[in-house]
Amino acid sequence: GENVEQHPSTLSVQEGDSAVIKCTYSDSASNYFPWYKQELGKGPQLIIDIRSNVGEKKDQRIAVTLNKTAKHFSLHITETQPEDSAVYFCASLGQAGTALIFGKGTTLSVSS
Amino acid sequence: GAGVSQSPRYKVTKRGQDVALRCDPISGHVSLYWYRQALGQGPEFLTYFNYEAQQDKSGLPNDRFSAERPEGSISTLTIQRTEQRDSAMYRCASSLEGGGSDTQYFGPGTRLTVL
Numbered sequence: 762g763e764n765v766e767q768h769p770s771t772l773s774v775q776e777g778d779s780a781v782i783k784c785t786y787s788d789s790a791s792n793y794f795p796w797y798k799q800e801l802g803k804g805p806q807l808i809i810d811i812r813s814n815v816g817e818k819k820d821q822r823i824a825v826t827l828n829k830t831a832k833h834f835s836l837h838i839t840e841t842q843p844e845d846s847a848v849y850f851c852a853s854l855g856q857a858g859t860a861l862i863f864g865k866g867t868t869l870s871v872s873s
Numbered sequence: 874g875a876g877v878s879q880s881p882r883y884k885v886t887k888r889g890q891d892v893a894l895r896c897d898p899i900s901g902h903v904s905l906y907w908y909r910q911a912l913g914q915g916p917e918f919l920t921y922f923n924y925e926a927q928q929d930k931s932g933l934p935n936d937r938f939s940a941e942r943p944e945g946s947i948s949t950l951t952i953q954r955t956e957q958r959d960s961a962m963y964r965c966a967s968s969l970e971g972g973g974s975d976t977q978y979f980g981p982g983t984r985l986t987v988l
Contacts (some may be wrong), residue, residue, distance in 0.1 A: 767915075793974040804877070804964055804979030805916065812974070850915045859929045859973040860906075863915025 763788045763855050767864025776873045780838045784851035784864050787832070793854040794834045795861065796825060800847045808849075809836070841871045875899070877980035879965050885986045886955055894950045894983045898967030905948050906977060907940055910962040916979075922948060923971045955987045 764787040774780050786794075792813040797805035811818045811825045811834065818825050824837040834853075838845055848868050852861040878897040886892050898905050904923055908916035919938070921929040924945040933939070937955075942948040952959055962982045968975040 765915075795976075797979075802981075804966075804981050806979070807976050810976070852915070854973045855918070857929055857931065857973075859904075859921040860918035860932060861916070861973060861977065863917070865913070866915050 763791075763853075763862050765851060765853050765862050765864040767851050767867060769867060770865065771868045771870070773870045773872065774841050776841060776843060776871055778841055780841055780845070780869055780871075782836045782849055782851065782867045782869075783833065784835070784853075785831075785833050786853040786862070788853065788856055788862075789829075789832065790856060791853040794825070794827060795852050796836050797850045797852065797863075798847045799850065799866070805850055838869075841869075843871050843873050845869060846871045877965055877967050877978055879963075879980040879983050881983060882981065883984045883986075885988065887988050888955060888957060890955055891951065891953045892955055892985065894952075894963050894985070896948045896950070896965030896967075896980060898946065898948070898965070899969075899978055900946075902967035902969050902978075903971050904968040904973075904975065904977075905942055906966040906968075906973075907948070907950050908964045908966065908979075910964055910982070912962075916964055919950070921973075952985075955985075957987050960985055960987045 795810035799805045827834045907919040910916045918932040922942040964982045966977040
């Protein structure tokens with residue numbers, strides 16, 4: 762079935778460092794790849810997304826890159842801050858075009 | 874404005890009982906999704922509504938699970954004859970447009986515990 766693999770499962774960085782989270786997906790027909798941030802006790806919140814007609818998208822300290830050939834996409838956070846600490850999920854849109862297929866999440870800890 | 878709301882936030886029930894979980898999407902949002910999230914995992918798709926039409930129920934695990942959205946707004950996910958393995962966080966999301974590639978806004982979830 763459709764699958765999204767996400768690595769690493771945990772990531773600890775010092776404040777000001779960069780963090781990179783990587784995902785691979787199985788369905789070559791997928792064309793939409795959102796990233797969600799989930800803080801404790803809250804629902805996932807979209808932070809950035811990318812569609813298959815672009816290779817990179819940036820929003821302030823956050824960027825996402827997409828390699829359709831390799832079926833990889835990555836989240837890059839620069840100049841990390843303690844408030845970036847959360848669980849991050851990548852997702853891809855499934856074949857039916859309705860369901861998001863999520864990775865297992867990465868717990869990011871930023872220490873000051 | 875108000876986001877997606879879900880009720881109850883916590884539900885504890887005994888094995889064999891039926892439960893109904895409610896989702897109130899963002900006003901005017903066409904699409905509504907139900908997901909289930911186990912501890913330490915990402916959300917797992919259950920079902921999708923476009924207005925009142927249930928267009929995808931491929932993720933419902935078995936026939937004990939059903940969902941409805943009769944007037945194209947509020948939705949109810951019902952689990953009959955609950956089992957311990959049904960314990961999880963149940964999340965609802967809504968999006969303005971149809972299809973899955975429009976931004977999905979998630980609610981806070983209902984934590985279901987089946988004893």
